[in-house]
Amino acid sequence: MRVHDKKVLITGGRRGIGLSIATRLAAEGAVVLLADIEKEACEAAAADLVAKGFDARPYALDVSSEESWQRLAESIAQDVDGLDGLVNNAGVELTSRVTETDLDDWQKVLDVNLTGLFLGTKHMAPLLQATGGSGSAGASVVNISSILGLVGFAEASAYAASKGGVRLFTKSVAMEFAQAGKNIRVNSVHPGFVRTRMTETGAERLAAGGMAEDAESVFRQLQQITPLGRIGTPLDIANGVLFLISDESAFMTGAELVIDGGYTAR
């Protein structure tokens, strides 16, 4: 029960890495609030967790809309009265050559992956400060960046720009909250290649565009360029997030936790 009774909001919580984080935290005693733009799928995911005996609640949220965050803050204040943790996980991918990227597509990636995180931090900070901030380890915000927030990758400039932004947004807010004595820690997590619908969609697109034999061959290539010789699982990432949400990481803020099978160590 490493996060017993902690109330934690996870954006993009209905599937993939977000759902794995919610499941792992719930198994360690947290009350998990799943928020996603896919309302019905989010309700189904929360119902599955409840059926397993966990305390899980679904919320509709478009992370790129300030109004949506304001509505969510009101609902959370009524339903659970404060927050101990926020996992900014919702994200979208884009594989595109920079010279062929539409402004609208560039903007969408930044709106969801970076602006969404700013809005979430802004509107959840009062709830985090009021509840989690009263404990000695403080409240904890975990921002899901990527290895592409650390190193460059061809045909991923919009995604990498958004994830690089997440890295330094995290460090700046960590300094600001520490200086203001808010007792809210803020750290980023940098997953390597993880098999989820997001990466499967990307692999299928590469195969359809004739840039790979099929989706499976893309995953074989990703496996080969990862020093540990395998693709990551959502659980690999969830285990790191559990540590950052728990009081075990009480002396960590503004840090980056890289979970990438060694990809960025070369």
Ligand SMILES: NC(=O)c1ccc[n+]([C@@H]2O[C@H](COP(=O)([O-])OP(=O)(O)OC[C@H]3O[C@@H](n4cnc5c(N)ncnc54)[C@H](O)[C@@H]3O)[C@@H](O)[C@H]2O)c1
């Ligand atoms: N899969 C990987 O290899 C990998 C690697 C590094 C980082 N990441 C990051 O991990 C996070 C989770 O990715 P995933 O692989 O589980 O992908 P996924 O596509 O399975 O999950 C993303 C979730 O975000 C939700 N979402 C999208 N736009 C939203 C919006 N505007 N408002 C609210 N919710 C929205 C989706 O509905 C979905 O549930 C993302 O931030 C992604 O960039 C993934």
